Amino acid sequence: MNRALWNKAAQRAMVVKALAHPSRLLIAEALADGERCVQELTELVAADMSTVSRHLTLMKSVGLIESEKRGLNVYYRLSCPCFSDFLRCVDLITRRQATALQRVAG
Amino acid sequence: MNRALWNKAAQRAMVVKALAHPSRLLIAEALADGERCVQELTELVAADMSTVSRHLTLMKSVGLIESEKRGLNVYYRLSCPCFSDFLRCVDLITRRQATALQRVAG
DNA sequence: TTCATACTTGGCCAAAAGGCCAAGTAGCCA
């Protein structure tokens, strides 16, 4: 097993993992539309604020999002404009899979 | 929490999760280059064949890959041509993050 | 029909992820 190859894959995996959760995808989608504070995101995903904060910390740690404190609030925003491409590919697969399952069931 | 929104995010998350592992990313990358049998992929990621088989089953279950048995071998191939776009976005983020960390360290 | 190869699945265990509550920190306002 080539070490360099593995390291590259591991790095990529960290980024992908940071999006591999429904709440985090919802958060990223919201941020694609503009910055949001933790409160707003907490309301969006309907979880404990501490949980949301941890999600955000994780996403930030891999460079997916950035944060800025203004007053009492911390505002997060996407740091990559390519997220929409990412989602487009994912949606292609989910849609293809949905129709494939329908074929089986139908 | 809007149920429909959550379901959509959950579906997407399943696909993203299926790529959120170094071995599975390596596998997907290899398959982007053409079909491979389990043996070849096992060699590639240097894990137990049973482990690789489970990775493949997971990836297949979300519609990321397809399989075909020919003789003793089972050949897997990517079912989405958009994987390269997906990777491009991920790499943008990892590269951006790498330089960001260098700024901090340097 | 027996044997070998290629793969999948069951069983089990260790490690990681994800959640909440409670406690801590930081900024604003009275």
Added chain:
DNA sequence: TGGCTACTTGGCCTTTTGGCCAAGTATGAA
């Protein structure tokens, strides 16, 4: 100062994930 709000972090627990080994299935060859 004191208290309120917004957020993060520590602690702890449950669930999920990922791994291997061993056993099972399926196909081709002798």
